[in-house]
Amino acid sequence: MTTASPADELALLTRLRRDLHRIPELDFDLPETLRYVCGELEALCDDVTARYGKDACTVFSPCKSSLCMFFDRKSEHATAVRSDMDALPVTEKSGAEYASCHQGHMHACGHDGHMAMVLGLAHHLAESFDELPRSVLLVFQPAEETTGGARFICESGVFERYGVDRIFGFHLWPDLAMGEVASRPGPLLAATSESTFDFHGKATHIAKAADGADSLEAGMRFVLDAYGYMAEQAKAEPCLLKFGLLQSGQARNVISSHTHIEGSLRTYSDTMTVTAKQHLAELAESRAAEAGCTCTVHFSEGYPPVVNDEALFDLARAALPDLHELPEPLLIGEDFAFYQRHLPGVFLLLGTGTGIPLHADTFDFDERILAAGLETYKKLVRIP
Structure with a gap:
């Protein structure tokens, strides 16, 4: 032909x-x-x-x-x-x-x-x-x-x-x-894992903040610390964590009882994926405890690299x-x-x-x- x-x-x-x-x-x-x-x-x-x-x-x-x-x-x-x-x-x-x-x-x-x-x-x-x-x-x-x-x-x-x-x-x-x-x-391309963190605190008027548990503060401290941790990890092997959604609170003068954070973790090896997920979960739990809060963490299975x-x-x-x-x-x-x-x-x-x-x-x-x-x-x- x-x-x-x-x-x-x-x-x-x-x-x-x-x-x-x-x-x-x-x-x-x-x-x-x-x-x-x-x-x-x-x-x-x-x-x-x-x-x-x-x-x-x-x-x-x-x-x-x-x-x-x-x-x-x-x-x-x-x-x-x-x-x-x-x-x-x-x-x-x-x-x-x-x-x-x-x-x-x-x-x-x-x-x-x-x-x-x-x-x-x-x-x-x-x-x-x-x-x-x-x-x-x-x-x-x-x-x-x-x-x-x-x-x-x-x-x-x-x-x-x-x-x-x-x-x-x-x-x-x-x-x-x-x-x-x-x-x-x-x-060539990254493993993807949708990452969700929920911080659970106790609402109270900001004038009595000591009686509450500030989930928003815990969540914000976690985000900054998570970015710092991933920046250090990236020095050894390419990886990335970015958050695109943070929802928290009901009013400007009420301590937030719930903070919801969504992001995406990108890695190139199974070792980095496991290590990053473990340390990010530990970091979230630590920041929650410091604020008198609790947290739940979920990572989707996602695609491998x-x-x-x-x-x-x-x-x-x-x-x-x-x-x-x-x-x-x-x-x-x-x-x-x-x-x-x-x-x-x-x-x-x-x-x-x-x-x-x-x-x-x-x-x-x-x-x-x-x-x-x-x-x-x-x-x-x-x-x-």
């Missing part, structure tokens, strides 16, 4: 991305998205099986709201490539002619682009099936933005059944130049001479981390060059960047 020209590939990527951008859906509730992706994959699979036999290609769902396509080259091991499919509960204000048709939902994090690249790769693999050095598994997962759909893919056993020994994935990244591909060995396998990264770097290596890890989280807990994986970033932040209601990008992502995938699946 004739290989598609760059112009044809860009037209394909643009069509796929814009079609998918119009139908954003959330979490595991992805009926239109799944129908669209499945339709594309099954048409390609029919073509491959017509040329190479019924076992050459299969399309299936390993778990809820997911799709996989397997190109079977009868190799001992296979390479996996992942795309997320879910969108965000954001009302789009981009003004694009291909804007969301679903009120209150938007592909504001680039998952439409992620799907377009992997679907574009599926087209390429169908065209060049007999040139592949190993089998390839394409994975389309739900719920990256919410509960971590990657975890359910791993638990399905699909990687073991198909002999997958490595996985690659992309995320669009506004802070990189248009079309630039970047990553780094080792830690995205840590690129160094041996696989070396293979990727050799295949990608233009790969830009980032000097420091970044502070966002991504559920690709669950795959890397299961098998060696490398996650990459693809620059949009726009500077419009992820999750913004005006997020958009030039589809020409997707061609750079597709070319990267073509090289990665050809690593023996």
Whole structure:
């Protein structure tokens, strides 16, 4: 079969991305998205099986709201490539002619682009099936933005059944130049843990403050001390704790009996995660006791850190001479981390060059960047 020209590939990527951008859906509730992706994959699979036999290609769902396509080259091991499919509960204000048709939902994090690249790769693999050095598994997962759909893919056993020994994935990244591909060995993205602290005191008029227990003072002292503690920890290993919400009290002249504080902890290793949570809880309890208060502390499980396998990264770097290596890890989280807990994986970033932040209601990008992502995938699946 004739290989598609760059112009044809860009037209394909643009069509796929814009079609998918119009139908954003959330979490595991992805009926239109799944129908669209499945339709594309099954048409390609029919073509491959017509040329190479019924076992050459299969399309299936390993778990809820997911799709996989397997190109079977009868190799001992296979390479996996992942795309997320879910969108965000954001009302789009981009003004694009291909804007969301679903009120209150938007592909504001680039998952439409992620799907377009992997679907574009599926087209390429169908065209060049007999040139592949190993089998390839394409994975389309739900719920990256919410509960971590990657975890359910791993638990399905699909990687073991198909002999997958490595996985690659992309995320669009506004802070990189248009079309630039970047990553780094080792830690790339942070573990995330939503952190909640409640200080319980005793209300009284401020004129009789000694009779009360000031939860607001305890909470404020804790915030400042927590920031100081994390700043010291960051000297040894990158980490961050920031609070974005503090609610306390009922009136200006009444000692507050309850202070509620919410923030997010970001770390890059299990050791730092465990250590920071332990010490922050101890610090909260200490500041509460000093003020005659009690406290409750909750840390969400969150996503693990995205840590690129160094041996696989070396293979990727050799295949990608233009790969830009980032000097420091970044502070966002991504559920690709669950795959890397299961098998060696490398996650990459693809620059949009726009500077419009992820999750913004005006997020958009030039589809020409997707061609750079597709070319990267073509090289990665050809690593023996």
